[in-house]
Amino acid sequence: MKRRINKVAIIGSGIMGSGIACHFANIGVEVLLLDIVPRELTEKEKKQGLSLQDDQVRNRIVNTALQDALKSKPSPIYHKDFAKRITTGNLEDDISKVSEVDWIMEVVVERLDIKKQVFDNLEKYRKEGTLITSNTSGIPIQQMSEGRSEDFQKHFCGTHFFNPPRYLRLFEIIPGPKTSEEVLEFLNEYGEKFLGKKSVVAKDTPAFIGNRIGTFSIMSLFHMVKELDLTIEEVDKLTGPVIGRQKSATFRTVDLVGLDTLNHVAEGLHKGVPKDEEHDLFAMPDYIGTMIENEWFGSKSGQGFYKKIKKDDGSSEIQSLDLQTLEYRPQKKANFATLEQTKTVDKVEDRFKILVNGTDKAGEFYRKNFAAIFAYSSNRIPEITEELYKIDDAMKAGYGWEHGPFQIWDAIGVEKGIEIMKAEGKEPAAWVKEMLEKGNKSFYTVKDGNTWYYDIPAKEYKKIPGQDAFIILDNIRESKKVFSNSGVVVEDLGDGILNVEFRSKMNSIGGDVLDGLNKAIDLAEKEYQGLVVANTGKNFSVGANIGMIFMMAVEQEYDELNMAVKYFQDTMMRMRYSSIPTVAAPHAMTLGGGCELSLHADKVVAAAETYIGLVEFGVGVIPGGGGSKEMTVRASDTFQKDDVELNRLREHFLTIGMAKVSTSAYEAYDLNILQKGKDIVVVNPDRQLAIAKQHALLMAENGYTKPIMRTDIKVLGKQALGAFYVGTDQMFAGKYISEHDKKIANKLAYVMAGGDLSENSYVSEQYLLDLEREAFLSLTGEKKTLERLQHMLQKGKPLRN
Numbered sequence: 126m127k128r129r130i131n132k133v134a135i136i137g138s139g140i141m142g143s144g145i146a147c148h149f150a151n152i153g154v155e156v157l158l159l160d161i162v163p164r165e166l167t168e169k170e171k172k173q174g175l176s177l178q179d180d181q182v183r184n185r186i187v188n189t190a191l192q193d194a195l196k197s198k199p200s201p202i203y204h205k206d207f208a209k210r211i212t213t214g215n216l217e218d219d220i221s222k223v224s225e226v227d228w229i230m231e232v233v234v235e236r237l238d239i240k241k242q243v244f245d246n247l248e249k250y251r252k253e254g255t256l257i258t259s260n261t262s263g264i265p266i267q268q269m270s271e272g273r274s275e276d277f278q279k280h281f282c283g284t285h286f287f288n289p290p291r292y293l294r295l296f297e298i299i300p301g302p303k304t305s306e307e308v309l310e311f312l313n314e315y316g317e318k319f320l321g322k323k324s325v326v327a328k329d330t331p332a333f334i335g336n337r338i339g340t341f342s343i344m345s346l347f348h349m350v351k352e353l354d355l356t357i358e359e360v361d362k363l364t365g366p367v368i369g370r371q372k373s374a375t376f377r378t379v380d381l382v383g384l385d386t387l388n389h390v391a392e393g394l395h396k397g398v399p400k401d402e403e404h405d406l407f408a409m410p411d412y413i414g415t416m417i418e419n420e421w422f423g424s425k426s427g428q429g430f431y432k433k434i435k436k437d438d439g440s441s442e443i444q445s446l447d448l449q450t451l452e453y454r455p456q457k458k459a460n461f462a463t464l465e466q467t468k469t470v471d472k473v474e475d476r477f478k479i480l481v482n483g484t485d486k487a488g489e490f491y492r493k494n495f496a497a498i499f500a501y502s503s504n505r506i507p508e509i510t511e512e513l514y515k516i517d518d519a520m521k522a523g524y525g526w527e528h529g530p531f532q533i534w535d536a537i538g539v540e541k542g543i544e545i546m547k548a549e550g551k552e553p554a555a556w557v558k559e560m561l562e563k564g565n566k567s568f569y570t571v572k573d574g575n576t577w578y579y580d581i582p583a584k585e586y587k588k589i590p591g592q593d594a595f596i597i598l599d600n601i602r603e604s605k606k607v608f609s610n611s612g613v614v615v616e617d618l619g620d621g622i623l624n625v626e627f628r629s630k631m632n633s634i635g636g637d638v639l640d641g642l643n644k645a646i647d648l649a650e651k652e653y654q655g656l657v658v659a660n661t662g663k664n665f666s667v668g669a670n671i672g673m674i675f676m677m678a679v680e681q682e683y684d685e686l687n688m689a690v691k692y693f694q695d696t697m698m699r700m701r702y703s704s705i706p707t708v709a710a711p712h713a714m715t716l717g718g719g720c721e722l723s724l725h726a727d728k729v730v731a732a733a734e735t736y737i738g739l740v741e742f743g744v745g746v747i748p749g750g751g752g753s754k755e756m757t758v759r760a761s762d763t764f765q766k767d768d769v770e771l772n773r774l775r776e777h778f779l780t781i782g783m784a785k786v787s788t789s790a791y792e793a794y795d796l797n798i799l800q801k802g803k804d805i806v807v808v809n810p811d812r813q814l815a816i817a818k819q820h821a822l823l824m825a826e827n828g829y830t831k832p833i834m835r836t837d838i839k840v841l842g843k844q845a846l847g848a849f850y851v852g853t854d855q856m857f858a859g860k861y862i863s864e865h866d867k868k869i870a871n872k873l874a875y876v877m878a879g880g881d882l883s884e885n886s887y888v889s890e891q892y893l894l895d896l897e898r899e900a901f902l903s904l905t906g907e908k909k910t911l912e913r914l915q916h917m918l919q920k921g922k923p924l925r926n
Contacts (some may be wrong), residue, residue, distance in 0.1 A: 128227070128256075128311050129227065130154060130227045130228055130256075130315065130319070131154065131155060131227055132154065132155040132156070132157065132225060132226045132227055133149050133154055133155075133156055133157070133226055133227065133228040133229070133230060134156075134157040134158075134159065134222070134223045134226040134228070134229045134230070135149070135156060135157070135158045135159070135230050135232055136159050136160075136216070136229065136230065136231045136232060136233060136243060136247070137159075137160060137231065137232035137233040137234075138158050138159070138160040138186065138187040138190035138191060138213075139190060139232065139233075139234075140194070140288065141232050141260060141286065141288055141290070142158065142160075142190070142232035142233075142260075143158070143190050143191050143193070143194035143201070144194060144201045144286075144288060144289050144290040144291065145230065145232060145260065145286055145290045146158045146191070146211050147194060147195070147201035147202045147207075147208070147211070147290070147291065148201065148286075148290040148291050148320065149210075149320075150202060150207045150208060150210040150211050151202060151203045151207055151291065151733070151808070152319055152320060152321075152808055153210070154210065155210055155212070156210055156211040156212065157212050157214065157219070157222055157223070157225075157226060158187055158191060158211055158212070158213050158214070159187065159213075159214050159215060159216050159219055159220065159223075160186045160187035160190065160215060160216065161186060161215065161216055162177075162183050162186075162215045162216070162217050162218075163177070163182060163183070163185055163186055164177075165177075166182065167185075170182055170185075183215050183217070183218060184213055184214060184215055186215075187213045187214065187215060188213050191208075191211065191213060195208055199289070199291075199292065199788070200291075200788060201289055201290065201291050202291070203291075203733060203789040203790070203791040203792070204789065204791040204792055204795075207791075216243075216246065220246055220247070220249075220250055221250050222250075223247060223250050223251055223255075224250045224251065224252050226255065227255060227256065228255065228256040228257075228258070229247060229251060229255060229256065229257045229258070230257075230258050230259070230260060230284065231243055231244070231247075231257075231258070231259045231260065232259075232260040235261060235262065235263070235264060235389075237264055237268055237269065240259065240261070240264065240269055241269070241272075244257075244269070244273065244277075248273065248274065248277055251277070253276045254276070254280065255280065256280050256308065256311075256312075257277060257280055257281050258281065258282055258283060258284040258312075259281075259282075259283050259284070260283075260284060260285055260286055261283055261285065262285060262332070262333075262336060262390070263331060263332050263333070263336065263390065263393050263397075265329055266281075266282060266283045266299050266300065266301040266304075266329045267301055267302055267329055269281075269301070270301040270302065270303065275303070278301060278302070278303040278304070279303055279304065279305045279308070280304075280305065280308055281301055281303075281304060282298060282299055282300045282301055282304040282308060282309065282312070283297065283298065283299030283300075283301075283329070283333075284296065284297070284298055284299075284312060284316075285297035285298075285299065285327075285333060285335075287335065287522075287523045288382075292734070293522065293523055293525070294321065294322050294323045294522040294523075295322065295323055295325065295335050295518075295519055295522035295523030296316040296320060296322035296323065296324045296325070296522075297325050297326075297327045297333050297334060297335060297519070297523075298312050298313060298316070298324060298325070298326045298327065299326075299327050299328070299329050299333055300326070300329070301329070309326060312324070313326060317591065317594075317809060317811075317812075318594075318809065318812075319808070320808065320809075321733065321807075321808030321809040321810070322522070322809070323518050323519075323521070323522035323811075325510075325515050325518050325519050325522070326515075327509065327510060327515070327519075328508070328509055328510060330508060330509045331393065331394055331397035331398050332390060332393065332394055332397075333509070334509050334510055334515060334516060334519040335519040335520065335522075335523035335524065336390055336523075337394070337505065337509055338498075338501070338502060338505065338516055338519065338520055338530070339519075339520065339523065339524045340387070340390050340391055340394060340407070341403060341406065341407075341497075341498070341501050342498055342524075343375065343379065343387065344391055344406050344407055344409075345403075345406060345494070345497045345498070345501075346360060346364070346375055346494070347409070347410055347413055348406060348410055349490070349493055349494065349497075350448060351410065351412070351448060353486060353489065353490055353493070355486070355490065356445070356447075356448070356457055356459070357376040357430050357431075357445050357446060357448065358445055358456055358457055358458070358459045359459040359461075359486075360374070360375050360376060360490075361373075361374035361375055361376050361377060361459075362374070362459035362461070362464070363459075363461070363464075363487060363490055363491070364494075367464055367467060367473075367476065367480075368473065368476070368477070368480070368527075368528075368533075369473035369474075369526060369527025369528055370524075370525065370526055370527070371525045376429075376430035376431070377430070377431065379423060379429065379430060380423030380424050380429040380430055380431055381423065381424055382423070383422050383423050383424075383425050384413070384416060384417060384421065384422045384423050384429055385417065385422045388409060388413075388417055391407050391408075391409060392407075394407045395407040395408055402504060403501055412448055412451060415451060416429070416446075416451070421446075428453070429446075430445065430446050431443055431444065431445055431446070432444050432445075432446070432453050434453070442455070443456060444456065445457070461483070461485055461486065461487035462483070462484075462485050462487070463479070463480060463483030463484075463485055463487040463488050463491075464487060466479050466483075467479050467480065471630065473527050473528065474528060474532070474533075474536040475536075477495075477533055477536040477537050478536065478537055478538075478541075481495060481537055481541075481545060492545050492548070492549060493549055495533060495534075495537070495542070495545065496542075496545050496546040496548075496549035496551045497549070497551065498530050498533075499530060499533075499534050499542050499545075499546055499551070499553065500546055500551035500552060500553055500554075502516050502530040502531065503553045503554035503556070503557050504553075504554045506554065506556070506581060507581070507582075511581065511582065512578065512580070512581075513531050513568055513578060513579065513581070514529075514531070514569075514576075514578040514589050516529060516530060516531065517529020517530065517531050517532050531568040531569070532568075532569065534568065535567045535568050535569055539557070539560075539561060539566060539567060539568070540561065540566075543557070543558075556581045559584070560579055560581075560584075563584060565579055565586070567579075570586055571600045572586075572588075574596075574597065574600045574601045574604070574605070575588050575589070575592050575597075575600065576588075576589050576592065576597065576600060577589065594811075594812055594815060595811050595812060595814070595815055596618060596624075596814045596815045596818065598616065598624070598626055598659075598660070598661050598814070599661065601616055601618075602614055602616060602626070605617045605618070605619075607623065607648060608641070608644055608645065608648065609628075609641075610637050610640060610641050610644075611628075611629070611637045612627065612628060612629040612635060612636075612637030612638035612640070612641050613625055613626060613627055613628055613629075613637070613638055613641030613642070613645070614626045614628055615641065615644065615645045615648065617653075618657065618814075618818050620654070620818070620822050621653045621654030621655065621822070621825065622653065622654060622655045622656070622657060622818045622821050622822055622825075623645055623648060623649050623653050623655070623656050623657070624656075624657045624658070624659055624814070624818075625641060625642055625645045625656065625657070625658045625659075626659065626660045626661075627658075627660045627662065627665075627666060628660075629670070630670075631662075631663075631664065631666075631667045632660060632662045632664060632665060632666040632667065632719070633666065633667055633668060633669060633670035633718075634666055634668065634669040634670065634693075634718040634719065634722070634750075635669065635670045636689075636692075639692055639693060639696045642658070642696050642699070642700070643696055643699060646699050646700075646703045646705070646707075649703070649705045650703060650704050650705055653705065654705060654706075654821070654822065654825035654826075655705050655706045655707070655708070655821035655822060655824065655825045655829070656703075656705055656706070656707045656708070656821065657707075657708045657709075657710060657814065657817045657818055657821050658700075658707070658708070658709045658710065658722060658726065659709075659710035659813065659814045659817055663713060664712075664713040664714035664715070664719075665710075665711040665712050665713060665714065665715040665719050665735070666711075666714075666715060666716070666717075666718060666719025666722070667714055667716050667717070667719065668716045668717025668718040668719055668720075668740070669693065669717060669718035669750065681906075683902060683906075686902060686905065687898065687902060690749050690750075690898050690901055690902065691898060693718070693749065693750040693751075694749070694750055694751050694894050694897075694898060697721055697722060697724075697725040697750050697751040698725065698751065698890070698894075700722060700725040700726055700727075701725045701726075701727070701832065702831060702832055702834060703831065704831040705825065705829065706727045706728070706821050706824035706825055706829045707725075707726045707727050707728075707821075708726055708727065708728045708729070708730055708817045708818075708820055708821045708824075709722055709723040709726035709728075709729050709730070709817075710729075710730045710731070710732075710813050710814060710817040711723050711729065711731050711732070711735050711737060712731070712732035712734065712735055712810055712813065713732070713734060713735065713736060714736050715735055715736065715737040715738075716736075716737070716738060716739075716740050716786070717739060717740055717741055717748070717750075717752075718750050719737075720737050720738055720739050720752065720798065721739070721748060721750040721751050721752040721755070722750075723737065723798070724751070724752060724755040724756075724798065725751055725755065727824065727829075728803060728804060728805075728820055728821075728824070729799055729803075729804035729805075730804070730805055730807060730813060730816055730817040730820055731790040731793065731799060731804065731805070731806050731807070732790065732806075732807055732810045732813050733789055733790050733791070733806050733807065733808045734789065734790070734810070735787070735789070735790040735793065735806075736786050736787060736788060736789075737786065737787050737790070737793050737798055737799075738780075738784060738785050738786030738787060738796070738798065739752045739756070739780065739781050739784065739785075740784040740786060741781075741784070742781065742782060742783075742784045742866070742869055742870075743784055743913075744910070744913050745865065745869060745904060745907060745909055745910030745913045746869070746901055746904045746905060746910060747781065747869060747872055747873045747876065747897065747900055747901055747904065748781060748897070748901075749897060749898060749900075749901030751894060751897070752781070753781065753873060753876045753877065753893070753897040753900070754876070754890060754893040754894050754896075754897050756777040756778075756780060756781055756797070756877070757774075757777070757838065757840065757876065757877045757879070757893055758835065758838050758890065758893070759777060759797045759800075760773050760774045760776070760777040760778075760797075760877070761838045761839045761840070763797075764839055770839075770841060771841060771844065771845055771848060774841060774845055774877060774878075775848075775849075776797075777797065777877070778849065778873065778874065778877050780796050780797070780798075781873055782870050782873060790806040791806060805820075834889065834890060834891070835889065835890045836887065836888070836889040836890075837887050838879075838887060838888050838889070838890065838893065839885060839886070839887055840877075840878060840879025840880075840882065840885070840886055840887075840888055840893075841878055841879065841885055842878055842879055842880065842881065842882030842883060842884055842885060842886060843878070843881055843882065843883060843884075844878075844884075844885065845874070845877070845878040845879075846874055846875065846878040846880075846881055849870070849871070849874035849877075849878065850871060850874065853867045853870045853871055853874070854867075856870075863909075865907065865909040865910075868904075868907070869904060872900040872903065872904060873900070875896065875900060876893065876896045876897050876900050879892070879893070879896070880896060
């Protein structure tokens with residue numbers, strides 16, 4: 126029988142429980158969120174004359190927790206309306222409702238006795254065959270399942286989400302002694318396909334996989350920092366984006382998570398792994414002990430490794446903790462010669478060899494750090510898992526690392542890694558040496574577009590399971606390349622579908638990318654069936670890099686500037702009006718020109734975590750690559766559905782004028798950047814490219830025909846123009862916008878009104894594109910615009926258009 130999840134019950138509404146509830150709501154599942162009944166009234170409730178029997182009191186804990194979660198930033202939910210999918214209740218009045226759900230998840234406090242009490246009550250109402258799991262981060266699953274019924278144990282296991290559940294993709298599945306294979310297989314697939322997670326089946330060992338390796342990594346740094354006399358700024362510089370980690374790096378991340386939380390996990394490991402060769406490392410160093418005694422837990426207590434203070438002049442300053450004196454001081458800039466050598470190296474994996482060969486303190490740090498993590502990770506196999514790729518998956522999905530320990534080791538070279546380890550007094554596991562002796566020189570290899578890992582028991586490479594649902598560009602880029610230039614690679618995805626992958630800096634769109642897009646469309650029209658635009662960069666595209674346009678404007682080379690902008694517009698129109706279907710697959714930051722490209726594709730297959738918008742106002746121009754035209758077209762298309770035409774046009778005008786950016790792909794529907802019934806959202810980014818390819822192929826096989834260019838766009842002329850001008854005058858008079866902002870807004874108004882036509886008219890797309898280009902060009906000559914562009918260029922930022 127096919128198991129389906131239509132409704133879940135989440136028991137416990139704390140930070141994790143509410144976050145998990147929100148994420149199930151994100152994917153369309155009905156959620157029952159339950160928590161305990163308060164034992165006493167608040168002062169506010171007393172004044173209101175309420176009693177402990179009133180529903181609003183009995184559900185106060187769960188309702189307050191959920192509302193706090195929904196107000197938090199970043200939001201745990203894709204769209205505010207999705208919260209309607211969550212029903213709240215309490216464990217006394219509503220526990221019988223768990224009989225109606227398909228999956229019960231316990232997310233209460235990390236105490237075995239309390240969890241067992243909860244399970245006692247749940248087992249009274251749970252129907253047979255219902256999944257029941259615990260979101261524990263470390264309590265043994267075996268201990269939780271003891272004494273339960275046979276059906277309970279068969280359908281019970283650990284399902285460990287990482288916080289925040291919407292954003293961190295690791296989903297650890299920890300079987301109990303009697304968990305059925307069917308349950309494990311179902312949860313593994315459900316985590317990947319529906320929840321958008323990286324599912325990892327772990328052994329029932331202390332802290333499982335992610336927190337075992339992650340906590341060791343942090344504790345190793347805690348002990349190392351004093352040995353090398355490093356400041357916290359230096360450690361955060363060394364362990365941040367330069368090695369593919371988040372900007373918060375180490376100490377800022379601990380401040381965000383909470384030092385007390387980390388201490389709890391570390392204490393559990395110190396007690397739980399007495400035979401671990403690095404057992405002593407899980408004991409907090411003295412300076413951390415002092416911080417815990419002082420309750421310097423981080424953001425939640427107002428100070429940790431960093432502290433925000435108010436200065437005498439009223440401004441604020443972030444100060445750092447001096448680990449020698451344990452006093453706060455102004456931050457110090459961290460500089461290392463080794464890091465300077467990596468500035469021109471774009472790919473993170475290519476930096477690791479440079480970093481470990483550094484001759485300064487940074488080089489010494491990386492050798493010690495990597496030696497420790499390589500040795501520890503290799504020696505955890507087979508204790509925490511049989512497969513090395515699961516450790517890498519856990520660290521990438523749970524801790525935001527771009528590369529896991531074994532991938533970093535491969536990048537440095539396995540033999541070089543062992544050499545570094547020996548110099549630091551560390552030893553790899555015996556199986557690593559056996560692997561090398563067998564002639565296998567790496568932990569991973571690529572065959573036929575798939576990634577294979579070294580299987581330790583079999584002593585041979587095996588394909589990582591689950592890849593059939595993915596297309597991994599890193600694995601096919603060279604073998605399937607049909608064209609490339611400095612800005613793009615065009616790959617053959619098979620079945621007659623090409624992919625255009627941006628490879629420019631920050632995936633910005635310049636002349637080389639536009640050339641590549643046009644070449645890809647040419648190839649697809651002649652020899653293929655469809656085209657996808659997708660990449661695996663950190664962001665889909667931050668927009669057009671118009672540094673060249675800035676220089677043209679400074680030199681007043683307006684003919685060349687006009688040609689450059691027109692080339693951008695014409696390329697976007699080719700995305701719309703080619704003879705093959707085009708599909709855009711945006712993810713993460715998709716701004717300016719990246720948004721314009723998506724607006725002109727036949728279909729958008731967006732990752733759920735897509736932050737998309739037209740942000741040109743920020744640099745003093747209007748969208749010039751077809752974005753202003755397209756939002757006018759989309760406004761016009763809503764006119765027939767609504768009599769209040771000016772209001773509809775105003776909504777689209779404000780989307781551009783306020784530089785609105787969606788906080789998820791679902792919010793982009795509200796902005797009419799994504800269109801309901803046409804564009805779709807994919808929760809698992811690993812599956813996005815394969816799904817985009819499927820849609821391109823489906824459109825082609827269903828008989829795709831080149832669209833006819835639009836000449837039926839209704840514009841409102843002076844009716845809209847007058848209303849918009851009054852609005853910008855009022856905004857300027859109220860000092861909400863500057864004179865330059867008013868000028869930009871009025872230029873946009875002119876375009877979206879269709880000019881100063883005396884009455885409502887129907888115009889072509891080309892008519893609007895010409896107005897848009899003229900307005901864009903005129904704004905590039907404005908002194909204020911040039912100043913903004915120059916400022917951004919000096920900061921090294923790509924300019925978004």
